[in-house]
Structure formats: structure tokens, C-alpha cells
Amino acid sequence: MGPAYTIVDAFTATAFAGNPASVIITDTPLQVEQMQLIARVRTFHEFNLAETAFLVRKEIGKDGSYARLALRCGLATLASANVLFSQLPPACQTLKFDTKSGQLFASRLPFGKIQLEFPAALLKLASGELAARVKRVVEECAPSGLEIGYVGLxxxxxxxxxxxxxxxxxxxxxxxxxxxxxxMQLAPEHKIFILTSTGPVWGQKPDSYPAYSLPRQVFPKIQ
Incomplete structure (x- = not known):
């Protein structure tokens, strides 16, 4: 008998709509082979679901205000938060997920909504050679001319x-x-290119152009 699981319809308020995902919570980590087998046999073949999230319990705050878990999933993050909030007491307002990219936070909002705060990448200043190369590429991409003030990795x-x-x-x-x-001149050593600008006023949302995955796929706009 396999581990217990919950199926969640994410990104919708309507049953059997949105983006369905399977969520599995364990007390100890599963081996990669075990997770792949469960995802392939249980959720894909039996229920035709593309996403399976595996969570490992790590810590619950003494006052019940937060829960900390290890997360091994992608698009099923929102579904995972929904399952956990449904099982934890109302005092638990924040979930902390330990992911490979850093800590991810999920917070309860009114009317059953959930807010996700994803890990932010750290940047380091690019070398003079790479910065000059990126500026030349941007000049070719936007002939009207853009003044690049910073290039980071x-x-x-x-x-x-x-x-x-x-x-x-x-x-x-x-x-x-x-x-x-x-x-595409930045490939293959660089995989994602993001062109952005600072907000004209502190706290105001900046403009951002679509991020490009090298060498082929175009990613949605990043705000």
C-alpha cells in the first residue's frame, strides 16, 4: 500500500477545473526512485495528473504560528500549501518550505486565498567583458537604444x-x-536572459520585458 495522497484543483474555485495536482506528505524523505515510481504509477497512470508534490515534515512552531517542511515539487506548490493549511490549526498563518532554490513562504489570506513568496536569486556583478557583451547584444535587440546600467549573474x-x-x-x-x-549569442553558457528596469519611484512596480530561455523557449513576462 502506497502513501496517502490528496488531489487538489489549483488556480480555480471550481471543482474538477484549474490545474490538478497530487500532494503526498511523509515523515521521512523518500528515495528519488520511490517518488518517480509513485508519481508514474499512482498519479499519472491512475489519475492522469502531471504534477506530484512530495513534502517532508520538519518543524512546527511552538505557538503553532508556522510549519516548516522540505518541498520537492514544481507547479504543485500552491496545491501543497492548500492541503497543509486545511490540516493545520487556524493559528498557523505561515508555511516555510525548504527548497533547492532557498526558502519559499506561503501565507493565509482572507476568503481562503493563499499568497506565495518565492526564493529570490542573488546577483553578482558581471565581469567587464561579459557586461560589454550583453550591452552589444541589447543594442542589436533594440536598435532604438537602451542605456544598460547594470549586468548581473x-x-x-x-x-x-x-x-x-x-x-x-x-x-x-x-x-x-x-x-x-x-x-542567442549568450548561449550556451547562459540559459536565461532577463531585461528589466528600476521603478521611477521607490516602491513603484518596475517595467520588465519577457525573460528568454536560451536557446529556444520564450518565457512569460516577469513582473
């Missing part, structure tokens, strides 16, 4: 190969005419 697990180029403060990207073809 992603650090930490899950963010290797990320390149971020930040244009001068106050420069809008919303109506930018951008040809992504030249970005």
Missing part, C-alpha cells in the same frame, strides 16, 4: 546561468520594440 542552486540586464532608471520597456534573436 544569478547565484545559487536553480539560478546558475541567469543573466539580468537593468536599463537606466525611469526607462520604460512597455512599448519596446525588441528582437530576441541576438540574445
Amino acid at each position: 544569478g547565484q545559487g542552486i536553480g539560478f546558475e546561468g541567469f543573466v539580468l540586464a537593468e536599463v537606466a532608471s525611469g526607462t520604460g520597456l512597455k512599448d519596446l520594440s525588441f528582437n530576441p534573436g541576438p540574445v
